[in-house]
Amino acid sequence: MSRVSRSELPVVVAAPDKVFWPEEGYTKLDLVEYYAAIFPKLLPYVRDRIFSLERCPEGMEGPCFYQKEIPAGMPPGTPTKRIETPQGKREAVDYVVGGSLETQLALANLGCIAVHVMAGRARAPRRSDWMCFDLDPESGEFADAARAGLLVQEALKVLGLDSFPKTSGSRGLHVLVPLRTDPDASDVLAFAEKVGARLAAAHPGELTVEHRVSARGERVYLDPFRNGFGQTVVAPYSVRRRPHAPVSTPLAWSEVRPELRPTDFNLGNFVRRARRADPWSGFFRSRQSLANAERLLPQL
8 A cells, every 4th residue: 555646636635734733743635645545445434334524624733523414615426314313403414425535535625534434324324234342441541441352352252243453543442343134223232231231240340331430430431332323433544633643443353452552553654554464354244143142141
């Protein structure tokens, strides 16, 4: 994989020299060129998937805001998905749908540093094709998230489920389970909550499902709510608006170690990492049913 030059980009980058990460000197153009280069690897995780947009037009130096509706300035014909909102709110939202390089680069051009995607595809938004465990260490130490991730992996093995870890691009770890039969998001959330509750009960000193931050102490919060309908998770290969411009990096389980430093995978060096064998190459070939796992829950 090699960097894509500015002249080869299918979009005109506005203010390309604007510095998004002052400490490292990375610019908006660096971000756009990264997404152009990484797009073949990113594509399976954004194709026909609904985006929620986090726009940070000044990079690290200014505020961010979230936007669901397709922004003005997107290319003509950008794919969208209209979703009705709960009664009493606005009638519907036209979300951006991923899958084209032009869409991805246009969003980066608008200051969308991270790529936030739903678990369902646009063709069936409520039908999830993955389950996500978001491991958030209240200590702020990735080492704690790594140790918690290995406990989650072992529990999922008991349930007959293969799982795939990635750095969140922040301080935590995401563990994804590819799903088949496309269960409803509410069923996936309910299952993830059961697994989290059993794990927290088995490891009360390390793990928690406490909603109240004040009650979590230094434990790792097992957040199941990425699985609710309309919720999102940062896509694999997404850059984050964090110091050093870290990338949410797919890992092999053998790489999930307390000494791993997530910021070692970043905008400046990720092209080299991407030349290695992809530890998630079998992700969508590993889709599994939750029905069998549900029957095994009493074994946890």
